[in-house]
Amino acid sequence: MTPLRRAAAVVAAATLALTLAACTTEPRGGAARLPGAIPEGTSYFPVADAPAAPSLDGRLVDGTAVDLDALAAGRPLLVQFMASWCSTCAGQQAVLADVASEYGEAVAIAQVSGDTDPDALTTYLDAEQVGDPVVLDPELQIWRAYAVTEPPMTALIDADGRLVKLWPGGADAARIREQLEQMVSRAG
DSSP: OOHHHHHHHHHHHHHHHHHHHHHOSSOTTSGGGSOOOOOTTOEEOOOTTOOBOOOOOEEETTSOEEOHHHHHTTSOEEEEEEOTTOTTHHHHHHHHHHHHHHHGGGSEEEEEEOOOOHHHHHHHHHHTTOOSOEEEOTTOHHHHHTTOSSSOEEEEEOTTSBEEEEEETOOOHHHHHHHHHTTEEOOO
């Protein structure tokens, strides 16, 4: 990418972030949605044969810079690649909400949006009541790093930053639980 094109992409992403931040009354997808403290008595088991996960460096919809460490905060991370125009992505929101309800702060969830239209993304986040941090990826660089050709795609990263599983077309809650049960031990 040329320096001029790169600068234009940065300006576009910043404009998208500022527009999203200004258009919402609730910080959907912003820094307020990053994970909190790991629940007491929770421990994690790495997946030894998994490769290192690609970078997740980017900006949330409120402009906050994030990376894999900030999004995961020392726990497994479920990443949903989505776009407002994706007809099946809305169905995946229920799956993510189900996993979030069951695992709480023991597992982090983030979404990576390929949207270039801030109004469409804001409408989607509000309509689907997305409660996760949302990384903007209008140039699809993160998508390409994860080999996403179309959304939805679900990725699971262990607490050590290893890419455990990719589910093209999204994953159902049972498959996600099956993988998480091998990686997460919770007290009680």
